[in-house]
Amino acid sequence: QKEVEQNSGPLSVPEGAIASLNCTYSDRGSQSFFWYRQYSGKSPELIMSIYSNGDKEDGRFTAQLNKASQYVSLLIRDSQPSDSATYLCAVYGQGAQKLVFGQGTRLTINP
């Protein structure tokens, strides 16, 4: 079982709709959770971090964390063509001090 798993997609969403991205992780002791966005040919950049159960909102982005079920999700409201990218879920574990990424979900927003 991979430590962090995502649906690799591709996920296609019409402009203006809500895009929903999901991620599960195996280390129950994980403490910190991140969503990174990566445009083709570029480096990943952080868009959201979340550390406690519940929702965290930042503009059009909402991260949701459920530690009991070991999943974290990202919602993008009012999706724009500029949101088309690969979204990477990253988890920091409690034991080994390492940041582990999922395989990424490729998102395409259709005008």
Place this chain on the structure above:
Amino acid sequence: NAGVTQTPKFQVLKTGQSMTLQCAQDMNHNSMYWYRQDPGMGLRLIYYSASEGTTDKGEVPNGYNVSRLNKREFSLRLESAAPSQTSVYFCASSEYGGHTEAFFGQGTRLTVV
């Protein structure tokens, strides 16, 4: 502020050749990471250094070695390159462990022929 700087940006190697990828950060971060990215595979952790003086294996360490030269620099060495090591390599750093944002270098595109 340069952030995380990787060199080189592009490299072509012949099978069996060796090379070192350099990474330096100027943010006084404690933790540094090396990842490789292959199509559809996300970022896979090769080695990491939680703090100066320590290094640990990630999920794909075979064929690689690392050196945490000092707090700023973390290098990745391929002793005998293989075509399977063709990939994009990213170095990253964070303030301490993964509790805070990791910042990435611009990547090194390596081709082994």
